[in-house]
Amino acid sequence: MNRSKLSVLTGFLIFVVVLISSSSFGQNNGNFEIAKNLDIYATLFKELNKNYVDEVSPGDLMEKGIDAMLESLDPYTVYIPESEAEDYKFITTGQYGGVGALIQQQGDKIVVAEPYEGNPAQKAGIKAGDVILEIDGQSISGKTTSEVSAVLKGQPGTAVTVKISREGVDSPIEKKMVRENVKVENIPYYGMVGDGIGYIKLVSFTQEAGKEVKEVFMDLKSTNEVKGLILDLRGNGGGLLQEAVDITNIFVDKGNLVVSTKGKLSNKNYAYKTTNMAVDKEIPLVVLVDNSSASASEIVAGALQDLDRGVILGQRTFGKGLVQNVIPLSYNSSAKITVAKYYIPSGRCIQAIDYSKKNDNGDSEAIPDSLITAYKTKNGRTVYDGLGIEPDLKCEADKLSAISYALFTKYLFFNFATKFERENPSIASAVEFEVTDEIYQNFLDYISDKDYSYTTKCEEALSELKKNAQEEKYFDDISHEYEMLALKLKERKEGDIFKHKEEIKKILKLEIVSRYYYLKGEIMASLVQDPEIAKSIEVLNAKDSYLAILDGSVKNESKQ
Helix, strand or coil: CCHHHHHHHHHHHHHHHHHHHCCHHHHCHHHHHHHHHHHHHHHHHHHHHHHCCCCCCHHHHHHHHHHHHHHCCCCCCEEECHHHHHHHHHHHHCEEEECCEEEEEECCEEEEEEECCCCHHHHCCCCCCCEEEEECCEECCCCCHHHHHHHHCCCCCCEEEEEEECCCCCCCEEEEEECEEEECCCCCEEEEEECCEEEEECCCECCCHHHHHHHHHHHHHHHCCCCEEEEECCCCCCECHHHHHHHHHHHCCCCCEEEEEEECCHHHCEEEECCCCCCCCCCCEEEEECCCCCCHHHHHHHHHHHCCCCEEEECCCCCCCEEEEEEECCCCCEEEEEEEEEECCCCCCCCCEECCCCCCCCCCEECCHHHCCEEECCCCCEEECCCCCCCCEECCCCCCCHHHHHHHHCCHHHHHHHHHHHHCCCCCCCCCCCCCHHHHHHHHHHHCCCCCCCCCHHHHHHHHHHHHHHHCCCHHHHHHHHHHHHHHHHHHHHCHHHHCHHHHHHHHHHHHHHHHHHHHHHHHHHHHCCHHHHHHHHHHHCHHHHHHHHHCCCCCCCCC
16 A cells, blocks of 8 residues: 555545544543544554654554454454455355365475365365466466465466476476365264164254254164264354254254353344254264264253253353354444353353453453352253363363374375375275274384374473573482483383384374275274274263263262
């Protein structure tokens, strides 16, 4: 923006402030404060432009100011410039114009992490592991994943040419694709996971998620004898509130309160009830959740828990009880603003962080135990607010060993799978494929000259011991014991690759399967080795125990 345009902008800002000041804003002290601070902001903006020693970018300066202002509130209240409007459209619709591929950064390379099945990239022969070199003849060297993603996206029907390099192929490859309306599915997989046990994996709450869950549930019932259902909301960060209400309505009859919202403005206060007859209000139901299940996921899980309609299994959910509306602003920009809190049927709000209060470091903290309030479910079970959703049956989350985490973050699982797919045109089905000892040895050979160094907690503790001992002048006295212990830890660490063999095999299996069967196959393969699925099947097959959990005979011991 040149200086003359900036003058117009600052002049416009001042005009707005004067207009505001002369209108109803001056009628009380609160509105006077708004007008006064807008005036200060506009005049500061003008004086910076006129006097600052270097050229300033007014657009960047304004956006940073807006972002800093909103950052003092909560992380969900954000400014959306016109350039990011499509990204926020994707959040609500699950659709965007593009080639349908997930990309990631490995060092200075932009690599295709996953082409979405049935979309332009996959149909053109793009594979996971391909390194992007050029887009439409322009080098992407030095670009970030977000910058490359923005170029790959575009109006459906437009063409894009991507030059890639592929391991095992000497020369770069050019792929021409026509962008399409890419729809990321709410339900990447559903099926039967046991004798009479149905399964639905829901990954988002975009438009029509409720309709889609209803359709696949009815399909399961029409083609199988379904005696119980697992609804998997693990990793689901939420989405549209109405879709959560519609999904709850599949299992809960008409007229039941699912969630209510309460805000500063009366028009933000609303009670959302089920409006249709339930598809099935009797079938035993387990809802899987974890620490990443948030927002709409928590409405579904919380409502079904409060109404004693299903057993919640897994880990405590994220704890997001805040409602946002996207409000249009000038020049095609908008703001996503927290306008209310939501409350599930028992009356509790499951918001875990109080953003209205800051500690001495300026950080928001979890709601303290002293302010946690008990509520009752329909059957009289005790539940709590301020904690997210505590599962009825708590399972420990899988934690990667240090060596698996290092192999993962160094992309060695990913890169080995790329090599494996190139050397093996086909494998057994997603469910039947296993990482044999021979494949595992091939993996060990592959990583033998790779760097995947890592530090264990024991090594960190030993290093801290040495530092403290040196500061306190004790180290000379214990140096021999220290060296012996360090050597012992090193020997133990060298055996990690065999100690954690089964864990590493599981990760390798999913990475390899995804190369041949994409996301759907990866989910199918993961279910076979998922302890929470096994536990859910056990719960659904034990009718008396299931009912005892819902009527309160079996206590939830996750909250003391």
